[in-house]
Amino acid sequence: MTDLTARRDTSGTWTVSNASGAELRIGAPGEEGAFSPGELLQAALAACSVLSAETQLAHNLGADYEATATVEGVDDEGAGRVAGLRATISPDMSALDPAEQEKLIARAERVIERLCAIKRSLNHGVAATAEVRPRR
DSSP: OOOOEEEEEEETEEEOOOTTSSEEEEESOOOOOBBOOOHHHHHHHHHHHHHHHHHHHHHHOOTOEEEEEEEEEEETTTTTTTEEEEEEEEETTTTTTTHHHHHHHHHHHHHHHHHHHHHHHHOOOOOOOOOOOOOO
């Protein structure tokens, strides 16, 4: 994994950037034009899932297949944590018969299980720390 850098913009908003120059605005839940930390967690699971399944889906549905992905989050009320996430990828499989659809779904889910490091890390409990240090 590569390191990310977050730069404070205004009260409650930051810009996160990576080594390739991509930027993402983050902020508190409801902050206009920004992703909240919970939404970033959902986005990470969606991105990892769809990118893991991409080759399998494109091979069977064509390079220009259409799809959407959603991630539902469940808050653990009062505990201040996310209790669960459910990613759903919905590709257009109308060109396949039901048996072919079932086979593709099974193959895509297996490859997600094998390749999606975010899903595997969340399921095994990621050790995380946060520190505050003076800037040098």
